[in-house]
Every structure is written in C-alpha cells, then in structure tokens.
Amino acid sequence: MGVNRLSASSMRAGQGVVLIAEGNVGLYQRPDLVYRPVLGLPEAELAIAWHVTDRRPEVTELVTALTGRARPSTASEEEGQHRTGA
Numbered sequence: 001m002g003v004n005r006l007s008a009s010s011m012r013a014g015q016g017v018v019l020i021a022e023g024n025v026g027l028y029q030r031p032d033l034v035y036r037p038v039l040g041l042p043e044a045e046l047a048i049a050w051h052v053t054d055r056r057p058e059v060t061e062l063v064t065a066l067t068g069r070a071r072p073s074t075a076s077e078e079e080g081q082h083r084t085g086a
Contacts, residue, residue, distance in 0.1 A: 011033055048067070
C-alpha cells in the first residue's frame with residue numbers, strides 16, 4: 001500500500017492527520033476527507049530523488065523540468081559539476 005493510500009486509509013478510520021501542500025489538495029479530493037489551511041507555518045522546500053541507475057526518459061524529463069537543468073549522467077559527473085561550478 002502506497003503512502004498516499006495508507007495516509008487516506010488512516011484518516012478515514014479516524015486514526016491520523018496528514019499535512020499536504022496546498023497545491024495538492026485538488027489531486028486528493030474525496031468526500032470523506034476534510035482539508036483546512038494551516039496558518040503560521042514557514043514555507044517548505046521540496047526535493048526530488050531518484051535511483052542513480054534509472055535512465056528512463058520520463059525521469060530525466062521530470063528532473064529537468066523541476067530543477068531547470070539536465071540531470072548528471074553519474075554521481076561522478078555531479079561531483080565534477082560541483083567542483084567546477086557548472
């Protein structure tokens with residue numbers, strides 16, 4: 001069971017509360033869930049992670065779209081970019 005399904009199941013059973021990004025509320029609309037804004041929280045940062053061997057074009061496209069740059073081919077290339085300032 002995925003995290004989203006597990007969280008929704010727990011909430012429907014009255015066993016939990018989940019924080020989600022305001023922009024994602026529309027993705028999880030369900031008649032048995034209630035959404036309320038939480039005020040006073042600092043803005044959150046998001047990160048993306050993927051397996052180093054995952055070469056699917058969809059993953060590369062997503063990483064590029066989210067980061068504004070093509071992902072490095074290998075960890076050693078990533079390290080080289082940090083050293084050279086690329």
